[in-house]
Amino acid sequence: MKKLFSLLAAAVISLSLIMSVSADSNVTYSGNSGDFIFTPGSEHSPTDLFENFKNVLPGDSIIQPITVKNNADNKVKVKIYMRSLGAHENSKDFLSQLNLKVRKSADNDMAYMFDAAASETAQLTDWVELGTLYSGGVVNLDVQLDVPTSLSNEYSDKIGYLDWEFKVEEFPVSPQDPKPPQTGDNTQLWLWASLMAGSALLIVLVIVFTRKKREE
Numbered sequence: 001m002k003k004l005f006s007l008l009a010a011a012v013i014s015l016s017l018i019m020s021v022s023a024d025s026n027v028t029y030s031g032n033s034g035d036f037i038f039t040p041g042s043e044h045s046p047t048d049l050f051e052n053f054k055n056v057l058p059g060d061s062i063i064q065p066i067t068v069k070n071n072a073d074n075k076v077k078v079k080i081y082m083r084s085l086g087a088h089e090n091s092k093d094f095l096s097q098l099n100l101k102v103r104k105s106a107d108n109d110m111a112y113m114f115d116a117a118a119s120e121t122a123q124l125t126d127w128v129e130l131g132t133l134y135s136g137g138v139v140n141l142d143v144q145l146d147v148p149t150s151l152s153n154e155y156s157d158k159i160g161y162l163d164w165e166f167k168v169e170e171f172p173v174s175p176q177d178p179k180p181p182q183t184g185d186n187t188q189l190w191l192w193a194s195l196m197a198g199s200a201l202l203i204v205l206v207i208v209f210t211r212k213k214r215e216e
Contacts, residue, residue, distance in 0.1 A: 025049040031072025070133035084124035085163040095119035105140035
């Protein structure tokens with residue numbers, strides 16, 4: 001029993017180490033001339049949000065959490081939107097083999113904003129509103145990458161790039177707004193400030209595939 005307990009403890013410790021490797025990413029609206037800040041970035045792109053999608057294997061199903069934040073001052077609330085521009089030309093064949101799903105973490109009904117091959121724009125071809133965020137507000141996204149077990153050796157060491165864009169609209173906070181401020185609110189609001197679509201920034205999703213045999 002002592003030996004069994006030691007093995008179980010080792011298994012729990014190993015699982016904890018594996019879980020700690022999973023990295024959250026952030027898309028932060030700074031409120032400074034419509035700028036967004038993207039972290040963590042990588043050697044492949046300074047705006048790479050997908051640290052968890054590196055060295056993926058056939059049969060993998062991996063989730064990348066992304067937190068979208070509003071760090072503008074408390075005088076404004078913002079609507080944040082996103083859309084997909086699809087895969088880079090030299091990545092289309094590789095990314096067409098993989099499936100990508102995107103949903104808000106709070107959606108318990110499992111309704112996906114995007115569910116298609118990673119190379120496509122699909123349901124994110126047009127701008128999709130993520131929510132209305134007050135200062136300090138967040139929207140949490142889960143991005144799931146599914147790699148088929150049939151993925152062939154020809155894709156060994158391939159790197160896939162696709163582009164996402166974000167844009168923002170600013171509104172002044174009014175006395176009629178709820179207190180404390182609500183986050184992720186999709187209430188329709190009149191546009192009181194200039195549209196800042198011109199500040200949409202390019203996001204690069206990088207998926208690195210390594211072909212290896214799974215251990216039994």
